[in-house]
Amino acid sequence: MSQSHRINGGQIDRSKTLHFTFDGLPYQGHPGDTLASALLANGVRLMGRSFKYHRPRGPISSGSEEPNALVELRTDGRQEPNTRATVAELYDGLTANSQNRWPSLRFDAMGINDKLSTFFAAGFYYKTFMWPKSFWEKLYEPIIRRAAGLGSVTREEDPDGYDKGFLHCDLLVIGAGPAGLMAALTAGRAGKRVILADEDFRMGGRLNAETFAVGDSQGADWAAATVAELSSLPNVRLMTRTTVVGAFDHGIYSAVERVSDHLPTPAAGKPRQILWRIYSAKAILAGGATERPIAFENNDRPGIMMAGSLRAYANRWGVKVGERIAVFTNNDDGIRTAQDLKAKGVDVVAVIDSREGGDLLPGIRHLQGAEVIDTSGKLGLTSITIRQANGRSESIAVDALGVSGGWNPNVNIHSHHRSRPVYDAAIAAFVPGKDGPPGLLVAGAAAGQMSTHAALRTGRDAAIAALDLTTGPDLPQAEDAPVRITPLWHVAYGKGRAWIDQQNDVTVKDVKLAKQENFTSVEHLKRYTTLGMATDQGKTGNVIGLAVMAELTGRSIPETGTTIYRPPYTPVAMGTLAGRSRGREFKPFRLTPSHHWAKEQGAIFVEVGNWLRTQWVPKAGETEWRQSVDREVLATRKSVGICDVTTLGKIDIQGTDAGAFLDKVYANTFSTLAVGKCRYGLMLREDGIVFDDGTTARMGEHEYVMTTTTANAVTVFRHLEFCRQVLWPEMDVQLISTTEAWAQFSVAGPNARNLLAKVVDQDISDTAFPYMGAGNITVGGLRARLFRISFSGELAYEIAVPTRYGDALLREMLAKGAEYDPIVYGTEALGVMRIEKGHVAGGELNGQSTALNMGLGKMVSKKKDSIGMVLSQREGLTDETGYRLVGVKPVDPQAKLTAGSHFLEKGAGPVAANDGGWLTSKVYSPHLGCDIALGYLKAGDKKIGQRMRIVNLLAGLDTEVEIISPHMFDPEGERLRG
Amino acid sequence: MASLMAMTALGRRDPATVTHGPLTISERTDVALASVAARKGRMANLSASARAAGLHLPGPATHSQGTPYSAFWVAPEMWFVEAPFASHELIADMLKAALGDAASITEQTDAWVAFDVAAPDLAPLLERLCNVDFPAVPQGHATRTVIEHLGVYLIKHGPGTARIYGPRSSAESLLHAVETAAHALW
Amino acid sequence: MIIHHPILGPRDAQEFVYLGDASLIDRPDGMTAGVEAFHDYLYNRTNPAGEHQELWYHEQGDRSWLVVTRNTVTHEITKVELARDVARARGRTK
Known part of the structure; x- marks a missing residue:
């Protein structure tokens, strides 16, 4: 029975059929489907198991906020865990598997956790696995890791490539719903460089999911026509499948473009995703809003979802989620779902409206002042229990329930610089606050402007304001319904668990427990219960959780506040952040x-x-x-x-003050060096520690060539520029690297x-x-x-x-x-x-050693000012008993040395108090026929000729050695002068 | 002049040319390069002697085309001067003779590898490689930027032509980066 | 962040290397100042939550050292100068 739940309409291409599998079973869908819409069209509601209790779960949304319908997409090296089925675009040959279940999704042995839920409440781990301490790593953690968790990671290398890039524009518009489209149109027609980015593969936002008219056409058609006009403008760049994930300082935004995720495999050489760094002094956040649930007992069964999503599946994807549908709402938007579904010919059994009074819906059983208090259905919803205004309960057989607890503006990106959203009681939701990222304006539902008309108007006006325009396009006619909501966060009736955060299995009881244990601040609530963690970051659950806490503590919702919003807005794959920098291309x-x-x-x-x-x-x-x-x-x-x-670094140093400059940057003197000669130079940091060394040659009266170590070539050059520009700006010195x-x-x-x-x-x-x-x-x-x-x-x-x-x-x-x-x-x-x-x-x-330590103390001239000269004379650095460079060879020529070993006197115990220093470098000397080493030894200059021990407990080394001059070969230097 | 045989930065006898789709990458071994920095307080002298030598020293972030000398700004009072390698292999000596002691002059020819990149529109390629707003900057724009961790100079000669000077020792890595970006696009 | 370079205009902070407090400009003269003065110069800094003058080096640019006045709380940059100009104005010579 193929696509049993498909109804007419929607923005899918029914002329083409796509084949895919879920948990090994074959299904069919159409271009324009997501994995979730296609599975629902095939009558599949059960798509996953919950994190902790392994409860059967289906999608509750139709977008990126989805906490439940997480699957493992693709296989082998391309296997991707925790992919939201609600945004995974369907392609022919797609393979997906459910996760966090064993042996199968329908029968999951770990479902026992659900029966033992009393033991798994918030804080359970913290309290239970305290001791014995060693059991945590060896026993508890491995078991918990296996039992809880989400998808599994493939052990194979990702065969795909990822890319990075940089974009510039006058205006970045985030989100292509009515507000974003209107903002882009306003700026685009004014000739400004515009980037319009949307996470969806089809622009239009909610217009694609609604039946509203915009102007003379359906909203979705208006959106398509607007997109067509925008795509004809050379100054506008449309980026679908592109999520703006973060707002950074000074108009820098990051965005992830999923170039190839909707294809079975990327085309040869093409990246799978691109991480864009977008530079835009002005931006408009038009990210819309996310519907939130109401917590009631057993509100997490497959078949229960957001009312707006139920409507979106019907309108956009031509899918009825169930045969008999009910809606539970505290606001007018839920009513729309009932009306739209009824218009589509779906059997709407009841509307359970928690509000009292007002007009009754014609032709639908509209129960006012009523609440859903429980549900049943093992692997999917079969019935709901309602409590009517008069206190009577009733069981109603339904296989789908739409829930609407109101809509939360998507303020996230506006809050990425720690701006706190403010509570707007009129819409019972948080709206963007003050002190958002400079240059970022907010329009449409993201700003709490919930009607289509308001979205179009604020989108246009935001673009005018951002770019100092004088005018914008005329606004098409559109609905301008007010938000009518009476907040209801959780249903008080019922003794069982009522889910707030379905991804983390956080229930109302857990919030109560947190309150009982005095974790009442939202940040504590989050850490104690894990509310709002993991891949969805609480997009559906956070506000309910804090509202419940507000209720329990007797504080207002504004007093309770929200947690901090941080990038990324939605999860970003590690490969995307790495870009091309991996393997040999690191x-x-x-x-x-x-x-x-x-x-x-x-x-x-x-x-x-x-x-x-x-x-x-x-x-x-x-x-x-x-x-x-x-x-x-x-x-x-x-x-x-x-x-x-x-x-070795080479720096060309010229100018009439070149010699004087070198006297400043080197501890020893170079102004007196004859033309045609070179000299070993020692460079100190200002704190008196040796920075670098090398030879510098005088090639002409005002021309020197400096050599640096390979490692410090860049930092020495930077330091010289600092000295030249900042410390001695009047010197006539010019620098250029000639290393290459x-x-x-x-x-x-x-x-x-x-x-x-x-x-x-x-x-x-x-x-x-x-x-x-x-x-x-x-x-x-x-x-x-x-x-x-x-x-x-x-x-x-x-x-x-x-x-x-x-x-x-x-x-x-x-x-x-x-x-x-x-x-x-x-x-x-x-x-x-x-x-x-x-x-x-x-x-x-x-980086710790002075010239004196190296036996080069005399090189630091005190007759001139140079970097590090003064502080190299500090008491602690001139100690007679300090470290001195020595040579080391074993008494037994067959014995081995290891760099990092420590000097000990004979008979001294291997404890820190007896430490005499350490070996810095060790080699086998074919000239001396044994291992030799250099090392820093306390008062080493006075210990030449003595015998000591070299100890390395890690290498099992305890060797008697002779302390010798570091100049172990041709100490008189006859060979090099020959 | 020399009896020693030159090797290109890519380890070959002859400069490389790579094409992919609309893009052509041409290694340029026929450009001599030297840095010219004004000695302190000598900018007026340098400008005068440069003018006399037919060398125009342009303002910040700018390349100036000329014969035989072209030049681009690299730092305050410092330029890189380009000339044909065949006639100006000894570019540093020649500039010293022309500019006298008003400038510090250093040979830079072999410190860099030069790639000319050409396509009908280079913007899609360069936006994958560096943060320069290539379509917006004027022709003759010269800037230092970073491509795949490598500090390079990018000179815009037109919407579809640019020169990239990269560190010579990393010529292979730089070419690979440009080629990879091209394959990701075309 | 974006740093508005006095010569080159807006540039991504990724091109720069950060050094620290711009008081590092005020290096004492090693021939007259002693260890104490150098110790103060090198180690004693204020660490304001607010406006701060800092040294940034345009390493992947024109190699200019800049003095950037930046609010460490909001990251707002209110002034950018060539460090050489600041140093000269403070009387630094050869």
């Missing part, structure tokens, strides 16, 4: 000039920030990384090795000069190019730079050519210098050689 890569050569050689790369640097270059037969690294170190020390050092402009190679080893001599055009003998020399040279006529600096302790140079020639220079050096058996070494060998030589790097430049 961040961009930086490749060195020698990258392609190294790749050809099968080099191993290491990520250093965004850089991919060569870590080592294995040769045939080498099976372990240490073999390659040891070989690279020994070959360099024996003859010559080449390393790509392009990643030059391919730079370190050439180190006894044959470094011999090799380079075969490549460069100039005389680079020791006389012509002495230690710490720097200058412009040429390589086969090509402009190049040469610096005679060393971090390895070897005779070494750094040679630089424009980056595009870097690959060729490396190949040229290897070819022309072949007789010296040059090798290329990576960052591991670089590390071994700098540690053998006692140079500080990453582990020592740890």
Whole structure:
């Protein structure tokens, strides 16, 4: 029996049939259906089980506020839990499954929770699972996690892509109901750049769900015609399936566009969703309103839903939810449902109207002053029990009940900057308050303007006001009915549970319990009962919950107030927030000039920030990384090795005050450096801690080239700009980064000069190019730079050519210098050689250490003012017994060291009081034939030659070591000056 | 001039051209680039000598087209100057000779990779890549912006033509980002 | 947030790096001021709930350091100046 509950009319395309399955059973629907409307058309009311009590549930709404009808959509990697069936657009081949049930939706073993509900009231977990403490993690939590909860997450990778983007406009209109359409039309016709965004796949808002006329046509037809006009305007961008999820500072809004969710799979290369960042100084919130229920006993059975949704399913989707329908209302809008359904030929059995007096509805059993006090039906509604004004109860057989407790304006986005909505007794609802996001106006039902006419008028007027226009379109004729409501939040009769928040299974009893335990503030009420949490964030339940609390405490509703509204308006998938930044695309890569050569050689790369640097270059037969690294170190020390050092930051510093500027930013002096020379520089932070180090060369009278560490290239540049612009604004200094402009190679080893001599055009003998020399040279006529600096302790140079020639220079050096058996070494060998030589790097430049700690205290000149000079002299930083950099080697050459291990005196217990410091860096030294390390040791300069222990309880290490000078290789520096 | 063979930022001998749908991305290796910054208090001297050299130094956020020198503003009293690589490989030296000591001049040619992007309308592509309001800014607009975490310069030469200067070492990542956005669109 | 750059107009705060209180402009002279003065300069700041002058760096822009006057409660920005101009006005020289 296909689509047994389909009636005529609606905005669905009956010429096409879509096939889908729910819990494995096949069904049919039409384009324009949601999963919920299609299931209801097929007579399926039961769509899920509740969070805590596993109660059978069906949809209570037809929109994004849905708390109940949550399903797992799609399968495998695309499986998406907690998808609201009420907004999932139907497509051919859609597969959905119910969730939070076992073994099946109709028979759920965990339904036992419902029988045990006394034990599951609010605060149950807090009180019950207090002790023994260890049971929580091991026993209680896993059981509760299994029993409670919503959908399950797929364990597979999401195969789809997500995107991000940026949009700009003069006016963002949020919501395309009558108010939003009119606002967009007003601004669009005035030539303004407009973005109109709506979460629905069809614009028109409630006009699509109502039978009202707008002007000469049906509301839905007016909406379609208006959309057609807007789409013809080049200055208007219409975005359907796009939810504005948050308002941020200064006119920045975020929106999620579901580009491909209505398709079985996204088209090749196309994203599934796009997260837009929208810049708009002015915006209009026209997000409409959400109908709220009334709490009464067993008000959560499938078949009971919002009266306006019952009407929407009939008018928009051509679906009758039941064969015999009743309406329970406290306001005139519920009456509309009865009238519309009757006009559609549906059997409307009764209207239970909680209000007294007024005109009786013609042709419908209209019970005034009556209430629904209970319902029955195991897996779906079969009857309701009503209590009439005269106190008599009566059972009425119905399979659908529409409930209307009034409409709540969707103030959420207006409250994202903590603006508190205010209570409007005339409509018994909260409306936007003061101090909303600057530039954001509210129109239509979101502003508490509930009639169609008011929506059109306030939409137009808001656009005129926002954009300083003088006029707008004429308003078409539309209904302007007043809101007539007598608040009724919950029905007092009945002893059973009456649901307020169906998603979290929060009942009136839970609110009473919260009050009893003095959790009376709305924020406490929320945390204690979980009211308003989870995927729907209480869109249907919150206001009833606080109204019940107000009633219990004797406070007014305004005094009770609402909780804070925060983004996102509706749930956003994690993938959407990540956008393209996942897997290998998490961040961009930086490749060195020698990258392609190294790749050809099968080099191993290491990520250093965004850089991919060569870590080592294995040769045939080498099976372990240490073999390659040891070989690279020994070959360099024996003859010559080449390393790509392009990643070091390079900053070009020019100007007549360049030297004076460097004196300010470096602890040591640079203004006296001769042209054509370079010097090691130590840069401090203002607090006296070492910030960075590197060599800086003077290339001309007013021209220096600074080198920074790879890691600090960006922060040093930022710091220099701060010094230049903010601290010494009158200095004549200009800065520009040249890190990427030059391919730079370190050439180190006894044959470094011999090799380079075969490549460069100039005389680079020791006389012509002495230690710490720097200058412009040429390589086969090509402009190049040469610096005679060393971090390895070897005779070494750094040679630089424009980056595009870097690959060729490396190949040229290897070819022309072949007789010296040059090798290329990576960052591991670089590390071994700098540690053998006692140079500080990453582990020592740890953001806690001073020049004195590093044994470089004398470099801090006190003859000039420099950043950090004064505070480096603070008492606590100049302690004689403070940490000093030392070298470490094990007494037994076979023993192993580990960085991070702590120094202890022999016989001292491994407790913090005995801690002498720690190892900062450790390598195996092929030169010394054992592990060596650098470390910070208290009064370490006075302990050279002593024996201590290195202890690492995590690694099970307790090793006797000798404290030695950090300059473990060629301490006199004869090799590098050779 | 040099005996060494140049390699492009994408690791090839020749500049790359990629097309996808209406979009063409062309790597430009034939542009020489240098930064020119006025020495303190020397802006008037710099303007005069630049004018004499046929170099117009435009105002903020602007690119100025010229022969042989074009220029765009990058920071207060600082510009990037473009010229044909074939004739101006030594652009920094040439500018120093022309502008004297009124400016600090630094070679930037190989610090950047240049991609020219062209399509009938670039707005849909660029709105997926950066926060620049491309349709609204005038022709000749030059700005620094961020594309997939990379700091780049974007120069609008027309509604359908723009040049992107990105960090040379990330040329592959930048090209990949533009290509991915293009595939998401077309 | 949007910062109205004095030269470049409205720019997304994502392009900037935040440093902190603009009193960092007032660095003492290391040759005459002592540890105490530097200690106050570096560590002692007011932390107002309200109008606050802050240093922001346009790293993904023109590399200007800016002094932004911002209300820390509402995030309203009432003034944006080039830090260099502010520093000069406060008498900072070489």
